[in-house]
Amino acid sequence: MTYELYYWPMIQGRGEFVRLALEEAGADYIDVARVKGIPPMMKLLEGPRASYAPPFLKAGRLLIGQTTNILLFLGQRHGLAPKDDAGRLFTNQLQLTLADLVVEAHDTHHPLGINLYYEDQKPEAKRRAAEFRSQRIPKFLKFFERILKHNGRYLVGRRLTYADLSLFQVVEGLRYAFPSTMKKAEKKYPNVMALNLRVKERPRIAAYLTSDRRIAFNEDGLFRRYPELDQ
Amino acid sequence: MTYELYYWPMIQGRGEFVRLALEEAGADYIDVARVKGIPPMMKLLEGPRASYAPPFLKAGRLLIGQTTNILLFLGQRHGLAPKDDAGRLFTNQLQLTLADLVVEAHDTHHPLGINLYYEDQKPEAKRRAAEFRSQRIPKFLKFFERILKHNGRYLVGRRLTYADLSLFQVVEGLRYAFPSTMKKAEKKYPNVMALNLRVKERPRIAAYLTSDRRIAFNEDGLFRRYPELDQ
Numbered sequence: 001m002t003y004e005l006y007y008w009p010m011i012q013g014r015g016e017f018v019r020l021a022l023e024e025a026g027a028d029y030i031d032v033a034r035v036k037g038i039p040p041m042m043k044l045l046e047g048p049r050a051s052y053a054p055p056f057l058k059a060g061r062l063l064i065g066q067t068t069n070i071l072l073f074l075g076q077r078h079g080l081a082p083k084d085d086a087g088r089l090f091t092n093q094l095q096l097t098l099a100d101l102v103v104e105a106h107d108t109h110h111p112l113g114i115n116l117y118y119e120d121q122k123p124e125a126k127r128r129a130a131e132f133r134s135q136r137i138p139k140f141l142k143f144f145e146r147i148l149k150h151n152g153r154y155l156v157g158r159r160l161t162y163a164d165l166s167l168f169q170v171v172e173g174l175r176y177a178f179p180s181t182m183k184k185a186e187k188k189y190p191n192v193m194a195l196n197l198r199v200k201e202r203p204r205i206a207a208y209l210t211s212d213r214r215i216a217f218n219e220d221g222l223f224r225r226y227p228e229l230d231q
Numbered sequence: 232m233t234y235e236l237y238y239w240p241m242i243q244g245r246g247e248f249v250r251l252a253l254e255e256a257g258a259d260y261i262d263v264a265r266v267k268g269i270p271p272m273m274k275l276l277e278g279p280r281a282s283y284a285p286p287f288l289k290a291g292r293l294l295i296g297q298t299t300n301i302l303l304f305l306g307q308r309h310g311l312a313p314k315d316d317a318g319r320l321f322t323n324q325l326q327l328t329l330a331d332l333v334v335e336a337h338d339t340h341h342p343l344g345i346n347l348y349y350e351d352q353k354p355e356a357k358r359r360a361a362e363f364r365s366q367r368i369p370k371f372l373k374f375f376e377r378i379l380k381h382n383g384r385y386l387v388g389r390r391l392t393y394a395d396l397s398l399f400q401v402v403e404g405l406r407y408a409f410p411s412t413m414k415k416a417e418k419k420y421p422n423v424m425a426l427n428l429r430v431k432e433r434p435r436i437a438a439y440l441t442s443d444r445r446i447a448f449n450e451d452g453l454f455r456r457y458p459e460l461d462q
Contacts, residue, residue, distance in 0.1 A: 048381035049321065052328045052374050064320055066327040068299075073320060089295055089304060090280065096297040097283045103334055111342045112355060113362035124343060124355050131344035143283050150279035 003029035004058035006041040011221035012173075012214075014067045014102070015055040017095075020165040021071055023208040025078035031213070068095045071162045080162040091156045094147070094163040098170055101140045105173065106222045108132045108229055118226070129229035133181045137174065141189045148191035153198065160202075167192065168199035173223030178230045234260035235289035237272040242452040243404075243445075245298045245333070246286040248326075251396040252302055254439040256309035262444070299326045302393045311393040322387045325378070325394040329401055332371045336404065337453045339363045339460055349457070360460035364412045368405065372420045379422035384429065391433070398423065399430035404454030409461045 003022065007015030009031070022029045033041050033054075041054060044063070050056075051065025057073070064070050072092055075081030081091040111128040112121040144167055147155055155163045171192065175182045186193050199205055208214055217223055234253065238246030240262070253260045264272050264285075272285060275294070281287075282296025288304070295301050303323055306312030312322040342359040343352040375398055378386055386394045402423065406413045417424050430436055439445055448454055 048378065051324065052331070052371075062317055062320070064324065066324045069320055069324045069327055072323065073316075085304075086293055089293070089300055092303065093282065093295065093297045093300045096300055100283070100334075107338065107342075111338075111344075112358045113342075113366075115362050115366055127343045131346050135344075135346055140283075147279065 001028070001060055003027055004032050005029055005055060006032050006044060006058070007055040009033040009038065010215065010218070012169075012217060012223075013055075013221050016169055016215075017067050017098075017162075017166050018055050018057065018070050018074070019213070020169055020205065020208070021074045021078070021080055021162045023213075024160070024162075024165055024202065024204050025074065025080060026204060027074075027078060068092065068099055071095055071166070075162045080160070080165075082157050082159075082161070087157050091161045091163050094144075094155055095166055097140070097143070098163070098166045101136070101170060102173075102222055104132055104136055105170075105177065108177075109224050109226060118224075122228070125226070125229060133178060133230070137178070137181065137185065138188075141185065141192055145189040145192050148195060154195070160199075164195060164199055165205070168196050168205075171196045173217070176217040177223040177225055179225070180230045232259070232291055234258055235263050236260055236286060237263050237275060237289070238286040240264040240269070241446065241449070243400075243448060243454075244286075244452050247400055247446075248298050248329075248393075248397050249286050249288065249301050249305070250444070251400055251436065251439070252305045252309070252311055252393045254444075255391070255393075255396055255433065255435050256305065256311060257435060258305075258309065299323065299330055302326055302397070306393045311391070311396075313388050313390075313392070318388050322392045322394050325375075325386055326397055328371070328374070329394070329397045332367070332401060333404075333453055335363055335367055336401075336408065339408075340455050340457060349455075353459070356457070356460060364409060364461070368409070368412065368416065369419075372416065372423055376420040376423050379426060385426070391430075395426060395430055396436070399427050399436075402427045404448070407448040408454040408456055410456070411461045 005015065005018055005022065007013065019031070044050060049063055055067060055070065056063060056065040057070045059073070064073050075091060076088070081088050108129040109118050109125050110121065111124045118125065154160055155167065200209065219225065236246065236249055236253065238244065250262070275281060280294055286298060286301065287294060287296040288301045290304070295304050306322060307319070312319050339360040340349050340356050341352065342355045349356065385391055386398065431440065450456065
């Protein structure tokens with residue numbers, strides 16, 4: 001079966017967490033809007049079992065929306081999460097925590113909402129970003145550092161899960177958006193950074209990252225490099 | 232088995248979605264911080280399988296964090312979600328969408344972040360709330376209205392799920408925080424409002440809402456009544 005992933009074609013965004021899981025699983029998938037444009041995606045968004053927003057995944061007759069929900073599904077299907085309740089729920093819990101961080105990262109450049117341009121909320125973005133850099137990044141990374149310190153090579157159990165892939169992606173995003181902040185902070189979280197490298201070097205992930213399927217970070221995505229927000 | 236719910240004792244907040252599910256299930260639970268205070272909760276937050284933040288639920292040996300994750304667990308255990316993959320995932324998807332709305336509702340009074348008081352971000356809150364009232368509330372409610380219109384009495388399948396309980400709670404919260412906005416908007420979403428009433432009249436929910444276990448809405452919670460944000 002070929003999965004159909006529906007997501008904005010010009011950004012990594014939330015879709016990237018799904019792309020990374022599909023790539024690591026070696027799954028057969030089409031990134032639909034990159035191949036056929038946006039109209040087929042918009043059409044599906046109008047249906048009765050539609051997702052509120054992209055990304056969503058078509059898996060045979062299933063239409064699955066919300067990033068963490070898609071990963072819950074893929075994790076079980078492709079051995080990217082433990083099979084037992086405790087491990088499966090803990091993986092989902094960590095993914096949800098990463099999703100919370102992603103919302104806050106996005107809010108640094110859009111504190112007043114998504115219907116205004118960044119340029120129309122720059123002073124507010126500076127204030128929000130200052131708090132994010134000084135309070136929120138450390139709190140989140142410290143949390144994941146503690147879990148890794150206790151659990152070992154991966155966040156959950158003895159094998160890679162989709163939460164590891166997502167933590168890799170979040171660190172990449174933070175490095176892109178806040179290079180100066182991260183350069184100073186990284187040494188405090190050696191286990192998080194070691195996991196980042198471990199994921200980056202996995203054969204399928206390494207191949208993906210250098211392929212043209214990997215969209216570059218840019219200023220339309222979740223993680224944006226606005227130098228004024230990094231100082 | 233008696234569940235232990237850990238959440239802030241003075242607010243409904245995110246814990247309320249869990250409380251409603253436990254109440255509807257007729258489950259035996261202790262709202263720990265309301266009985267024993269906050270220190271036992273803070274202690275558990277330091278453990279290696281800790282949640283990033285409250286709420287979390289102790290279920291025998293399981294310790295489950297993140298609201299939507301707790302509901303995923305309770306839904307399966309107590310028949311508050313369908314057993315098949317499609318229904319179970321769709322319920323989780325809707326709950327995640329409601330969780331997104333809750334974050335946005337919270338951001339109306341804290342657009343610059345949680346480390347500043349509301350009083351220190353009032354002009355920004357007014358701008359963010361204006362967008363929330365005019366763009367976001369209609370988009371979310373329209374989405375749920377469409378699903379109910381298609382599916383019937385409940386959001387998923389033929390029986391009540393925890394997503395129905397949560398949509399009830401979100402409508403209650405919006406009514407509390409934005410009474411004037413909601414008064415004008417409600418007639419556009421008759422199915423959402425009918426569901427709200429249907430949930431409110433369920434015997435266990437009705438009993439809960441009039442008990443002293445139900446904390447009143449207040450200005451420390453997610454949904455806050457600041458009249459200046461409703462006009």
